[in-house]
Amino acid sequence: MDKTMWIPILLISSLPVSGALWAKTNVRGVVGRAITIDCHYAAEYRPHTKLWCDCRWNPCTLLVATNGKHGRNGRMSITDNPARGIFTVTVEDLHSEDTGWYGCGITSVDHAIFNVYLKVSDVSGAVWAKKNVRGVVGRAIKIDCHYAAEYRSHTKYWCDWKWNPCTLLVATNGQHGQSGRVSITDNPARGIFTVTVEDLHSGDTGWYGCGITSVDHAIFTVYLKVSDEPVSTPVLRYLSPANVSRLGGSVSVSCESVNGSFPIHYTWFEKNDYWVSSIVSGNQLDLSCEFLTGQHRRYYCGASNNHGTKYSEILNVNIFKGAGTCSYVTEIYNAVSGALWAESEVSGVVGRAITIDCHYAAVYRSHTKYWCHETSRQCTHVVETNGKHGQSGRVSITDNPAGGIFTVTVVDLHSGDTGWYRCGITTPGQPTFKVHLQVSEEPVSVPTLGFLSPTNVSCLGGSVSVSCESVRGTLPISYSWYEKTPSVDSKISDNNTLDLHCQSFKHQHHQYYCTASNQLGTKSSKLVNVSISSSDTPCSFPVKINGTGLEYSCVTSKRSKYSSWITYIFVSGVTVLLLILIIAFFWYRKRKTKGSNCNTSHGEENNEIQDMAVLEGNYIDANLQQLGNNRAADHLDNNEGGITYAVVNCQRKSRSSHDVAENTVVYADVNFHRKLPKGIWKPHSTGTPENPESIYASVVS
Known part of the structure; x- marks a missing residue:
C-alpha cells in the first residue's frame, strides 16, 4: 500500500476511539536512550495494519507501519502481537527534539487512533528515574534511580532541591544509608539505587535529586507530590485458619484499608434486621463459640481518616450448637479483594534483568510469597520466599514486610520468558495477581563514556582508563575502541575499556571513540580528546570527553x-x-x-687523702687495684702486695649555720680485706664490727 494514502485517513480522527485503541497518554524518555510504547487494541483489529505517526504538525505524518507483524524505519520499529492485542513501538537514540505528540493508529473503517505525548529529557545518560512520583500522607514511597555501569563504585545520594543548592538528605555508606525517615540502598549489579521515604508528610512535596558523586556531578531531578487521600474500601482477611471454627475453635478476621492517608481508624459493627451497633474499636475481630448466640450473625468493618469513612463487605457467621457442642462457619463474599496488586503489564529486554514489585496488605506480612508461571491448566511455582528470600535458577524473590512489597527479579531474560505469571501468597483463599511479561529484542543505545580511574594522574605521566557502556539493548553487546585519524579510523581494542598512557601516543593530539553492537545494530559514542604536552617528562595529557563535561586541567x-x-x-x-x-x-x-654523683676536693698538699662527697644517704662501692701516691700506700707496702678490695662509703654532713666559711666535712669508712698493719689506728665506733682481718680508717677533711 502507498504510505501517502494513510495520511488523509489519519486526519479523519485524531481522538481516542472508545474501546478500540488505547495507550499511556504521557510517556517519558532520555536523550540517547530508547523508549517503548505499548498500544493496546480490541480483538477485531488483529489482522489490520498498525502504525505510528508524528502528530506534532498538522496533518499527522506516517513514521512506521507493520508489514506483517514487523516494521522498521530509521530509528523507529514496530512489532505486532495479535495474541495479546498489543503492538509495540520502539524509538531508539532519542533526541531532545523528539518531544511532542504522536499517534498509535490502525488502518480500519473507523480510522482508530490514540494520541500519545512523548517528553524527552537530557540527562547525559549518567542517571535517570521517573520524573514525577506520587505518595500518600503517612505512607512510604520508593524511588528507583538508574545509572550507567561506570558509576557502580561511586557514592549515590538523594538531595532536597526545593531550594538551591540541592541539600543532601542521605547518601550510601558502602551500599546503604539512613537518615531519619529517608534511606538509600545501592544495587550495583542492577545499576539501580533505591530511595525510600517513610511516613510521608504534605510538606515533603517538591523537587528532589538522584545524584552520584562524580567528576561530572551526575544528577536527575524528580518531582514528588504527596497528597492527602481518602481511605479505600477496607478488605477483610482471615488471620487464622478459618476451618478451625468447625471444631469450635477461635477465628480472627482483620480489616485493612490499603490506600488512603494515615492515620486510619477502624471500627467493627454488628448488623441485624433492626439495628447496627459498634462492638470493637480496632482492625481485628475475634470470633469464638462462647460469644456467639443464635443461628446467624453479620459483621462489617469501617475505616476512616480525615477525608471520610468507607465500609467493608459483610462477614456472615452461621452457628451450629448441640448438646455440649458448638461449631460455626464464617464466609467473606470477596475473599481476596484488594489483598494483592502489581503492574499488570511489564516489559523486559533479552539478556538483561527485570524486577516486578508485588504489593500486599499488612495482614500477609508473615506469610510465604511466591511467583508462578501460568499455563492453560495451572500456575506452576517458580520461586517462593524461605523466610524473606528465595532463589531458583535465574529467578529470585525478596520480601519486605515493612514496606508491604515482595520483589521478583528475573535475570538474563530469554524471549521464551514472555507469558503470564502471578504474584501469590500462601494463605486461605490463595490471593494472586496476574502479570504479563513481554520480553523483546532491543537495539543498543548510544554508549556512554566515563573515567574508571583518577583522571589527573595523567598530568604526571600516569595511566587513565575510560569505560564505554550501552545501558540499553539486547545482550550480549560487543564493544570496540577506534582511533579517529584524517585518513581512516583504526581499531585499537575489542573491549569496553580504553587505557591511555604515555607509551601509546605518537602525536600531539589524538581522538578516540567506542562502538557498541548487538544483533540489531551498532552505535558510536562521543569522542575522547587527548592533548599531549611534549615539554613534560615523561609526558602530560589531559583527557576530555566531548559533550559531557568530563574534562580537567593539568x-x-x-x-x-x-x-x-x-x-x-x-x-x-x-x-x-x-x-x-x-x-x-x-x-x-x-x-x-x-x-653530680660524686664530687672530690683536694687539700693543699699533694699527699692529702682524697675526699669523696656524695648526696646524703648515697654509697659508692669500688674495686681498687692500686692506691696512688699517698700515706696509706706507705703503710701498706709491707702488707703482702697492698689492697685487693676496698669498700668506700662516703657521707656528706650538712654544714651548720656557723660553719659556712669552713669546708664541708666528709666522713668515710674504708674497709681493707687484709690483716691489720702496724701503725694504723683502728677507730672504735658504735656498730663497727670487730674483725681482725679488716682495717678501718676515718678520713676527715
Whole structure:
C-alpha cells in the first residue's frame, strides 16, 4: 500500500476511539536512550495494519507501519502481537527534539487512533528515574534511580532541591544509608539505587535529586507530590485458619484499608434486621463459640481518616450448637479483594534483568510469597520466599514486610520468558495477581563514556582508563575502541575499556571513540580528546570527553602536586629538627646527673687523702687495684702486695649555720680485706664490727 494514502485517513480522527485503541497518554524518555510504547487494541483489529505517526504538525505524518507483524524505519520499529492485542513501538537514540505528540493508529473503517505525548529529557545518560512520583500522607514511597555501569563504585545520594543548592538528605555508606525517615540502598549489579521515604508528610512535596558523586556531578531531578487521600474500601482477611471454627475453635478476621492517608481508624459493627451497633474499636475481630448466640450473625468493618469513612463487605457467621457442642462457619463474599496488586503489564529486554514489585496488605506480612508461571491448566511455582528470600535458577524473590512489597527479579531474560505469571501468597483463599511479561529484542543505545580511574594522574605521566557502556539493548553487546585519524579510523581494542598512557601516543593530539553492537545494530559514542604536552617528562595529557563535561586541567593538578611536595619537605624538616632537640636534651640531662654523683676536693698538699662527697644517704662501692701516691700506700707496702678490695662509703654532713666559711666535712669508712698493719689506728665506733682481718680508717677533711 502507498504510505501517502494513510495520511488523509489519519486526519479523519485524531481522538481516542472508545474501546478500540488505547495507550499511556504521557510517556517519558532520555536523550540517547530508547523508549517503548505499548498500544493496546480490541480483538477485531488483529489482522489490520498498525502504525505510528508524528502528530506534532498538522496533518499527522506516517513514521512506521507493520508489514506483517514487523516494521522498521530509521530509528523507529514496530512489532505486532495479535495474541495479546498489543503492538509495540520502539524509538531508539532519542533526541531532545523528539518531544511532542504522536499517534498509535490502525488502518480500519473507523480510522482508530490514540494520541500519545512523548517528553524527552537530557540527562547525559549518567542517571535517570521517573520524573514525577506520587505518595500518600503517612505512607512510604520508593524511588528507583538508574545509572550507567561506570558509576557502580561511586557514592549515590538523594538531595532536597526545593531550594538551591540541592541539600543532601542521605547518601550510601558502602551500599546503604539512613537518615531519619529517608534511606538509600545501592544495587550495583542492577545499576539501580533505591530511595525510600517513610511516613510521608504534605510538606515533603517538591523537587528532589538522584545524584552520584562524580567528576561530572551526575544528577536527575524528580518531582514528588504527596497528597492527602481518602481511605479505600477496607478488605477483610482471615488471620487464622478459618476451618478451625468447625471444631469450635477461635477465628480472627482483620480489616485493612490499603490506600488512603494515615492515620486510619477502624471500627467493627454488628448488623441485624433492626439495628447496627459498634462492638470493637480496632482492625481485628475475634470470633469464638462462647460469644456467639443464635443461628446467624453479620459483621462489617469501617475505616476512616480525615477525608471520610468507607465500609467493608459483610462477614456472615452461621452457628451450629448441640448438646455440649458448638461449631460455626464464617464466609467473606470477596475473599481476596484488594489483598494483592502489581503492574499488570511489564516489559523486559533479552539478556538483561527485570524486577516486578508485588504489593500486599499488612495482614500477609508473615506469610510465604511466591511467583508462578501460568499455563492453560495451572500456575506452576517458580520461586517462593524461605523466610524473606528465595532463589531458583535465574529467578529470585525478596520480601519486605515493612514496606508491604515482595520483589521478583528475573535475570538474563530469554524471549521464551514472555507469558503470564502471578504474584501469590500462601494463605486461605490463595490471593494472586496476574502479570504479563513481554520480553523483546532491543537495539543498543548510544554508549556512554566515563573515567574508571583518577583522571589527573595523567598530568604526571600516569595511566587513565575510560569505560564505554550501552545501558540499553539486547545482550550480549560487543564493544570496540577506534582511533579517529584524517585518513581512516583504526581499531585499537575489542573491549569496553580504553587505557591511555604515555607509551601509546605518537602525536600531539589524538581522538578516540567506542562502538557498541548487538544483533540489531551498532552505535558510536562521543569522542575522547587527548592533548599531549611534549615539554613534560615523561609526558602530560589531559583527557576530555566531548559533550559531557568530563574534562580537567593539568595546570591545576601540577600546582597542587608542587604545593603538596613543598608541604611534605617542610613537615619532614621540622620533624627531624624536633628529634635532634629531644635527643640533645636527654643527653645533657644524663651528663649532668653523672657529674653530680660524686664530687672530690683536694687539700693543699699533694699527699692529702682524697675526699669523696656524695648526696646524703648515697654509697659508692669500688674495686681498687692500686692506691696512688699517698700515706696509706706507705703503710701498706709491707702488707703482702697492698689492697685487693676496698669498700668506700662516703657521707656528706650538712654544714651548720656557723660553719659556712669552713669546708664541708666528709666522713668515710674504708674497709681493707687484709690483716691489720702496724701503725694504723683502728677507730672504735658504735656498730663497727670487730674483725681482725679488716682495717678501718676515718678520713676527715
